[in-house]
Amino acid sequence: MHNAACTCWNCPAIDLTGKVDFRACGQSKEVFAQGQEGQGEGYIVAECKRRPELGLYDPMSVTFEECPEWKRTPFGYLLDNMRVMILGIDGYLGWTLALWLAALGCEVSGVDNFARRGWVSERGAHSVVPIRGMTERLHAAKEVLGLGINFRRIDVLNERPKLREFMDEMKPEVIVHYGECPSAPYSMIDLDHATYVQQNNVLGTLGVLFMMRDSVPESSLVKLGTMGEYGAPLTGRPLFEGMFPADAVLQWDNREWSMGGELTPRDPVSFYHVSKVQDTFNIYEACKYWWLRSYDVMQGVIYGVHTDQVAADPRLRTRLDMDEWFGTVINRFVSQAVAGFPLTLYGSGEQIRGFIALEDAMQCMTRLITQPPEPGQYDVVNQMSGFYSVRQLAETVARIASTEFSLPVLIQRVENPRVESDIHPYEPIFSKLPDRFGFQPRVPLEDEVYRMLELLTQPHIRQRINEKRHLILPRTWWSGLKKQVETLEIIEEIKYEPTRKAFRP
């Protein structure tokens, strides 16, 4: 168990209020130490909110393995009935995680303003996998899986008093923040959309940070960022997990300095990505000022349809988008294959990105939740299970669709509406989740693509894809141009070579 040796120092049930002077070094002269073996010479003491009978004790003396409140699960020790609040619980990831964590025994609450449904329908699109309203979703979760979820309709940005009240009521031990607008092209449509995305994301999250400070300072924030915050630097510099390691040095003027712990440069690739970078800085500062605890999750491009819970009943399915704004690339390719539409590579198709399947992303989030950060700790993880070029993905989807599902699939290159390097080096570092949190990817790309094709070729879903095929080709240009992209080339001959470059433990 990756978190067996963690102690109450990591646990959200600890009460450190007034007992620890977090800025003891250099910034405060007051010493709170109340050692049991002499004045100011001993160690700190704390109280446990779940086990008040312990009284004042040394919080480093009890490990998760020893504490009866932490129970064994396949993903590490997990706090019994851990109170988890999911912001954005109606979305692709939020709904999936809600069911996943409830099935593991967490007490799940969540909020949503259904904005995602609104954005997608505003663009004339729909989720190709039909999804139900929240009332019916909750009913089915209870009926089919026996899971209760405490939902409240709240807008994170515009209804702060309501969210504050809900937080005070639930006292979440971890807050998973999925409540942002997740689309680069949506933010690039025009000024109104760019403004909306940045306000919604940045100011929404800023409010959450203040609420956590005042309501639940010991809980942790697991916040969704994106690998796109780093961009793809043409120097080929590795994309470290948020910070430089200590042996990365800056050399200048015959002197050298360690860059250890400094945030690495960010090079966001759209106004949406800028909002995520701003979040990163706001969270980093909040942890510094108020010793909040947070994992900032740089997630690779997500894809897939499956977890055991969402597949348990059609009413429990999570959404899947194929439009240019909210469809991620593999989800789009599979939908295009089902529609008989040549798969759309932007530009050269040689762009390389990190990817992760839905189920593996759920595993990662669970593992992060089971090992909460320490007081004041801001940390970054790169959450992906492998990296591929977009062309490799298209070829993989084409191969499985044609050989396993008899779908004739072509690949086309279209004009690239984005401003980005089509051809670039890419060396992401993504060892923290496997090394420190015990993450083991379980879903090979080919398996998930197969499962997606199985679902999406069902007649009622195929029909929903065909209804929106006019939305497949992008028309949102980073330059501001308003026109559908032109096809540059149809690739007739596809070489089905094994090109997979996935994580190997």
Next chain:
Amino acid sequence: MSRLVKLSARNFQEEVLESDVPVLVEFSASWCLPSRQQEPVLQQIAREFDGKLKVADLNVDRNPAPASRYRVMGCPTFVVFQAGEEVVRRTGAQSRARLLEMVQAVVNVD
């Protein structure tokens, strides 16, 4: 297997001040990003100087008494102790080369 000695207010006397070999102590903090990045470099140095130098880590939040006794004013602070006495100190993240410069005061680095 970690070669870093985890220090606390309880074992500081024994592990540092009464140690037979010199000790490189990192005063670190949970909230301090630079100190959290030092571990791989410290592990490496601990391995290389096994038996000649002890490398240890003390969390200042959890152990305020030793931190204030040694007037740690910023994180991370590195102090080399020999025979219970402070020999050299540096504050802020340190590269491998800079740590080796510090260690040179008490052990042969070649």
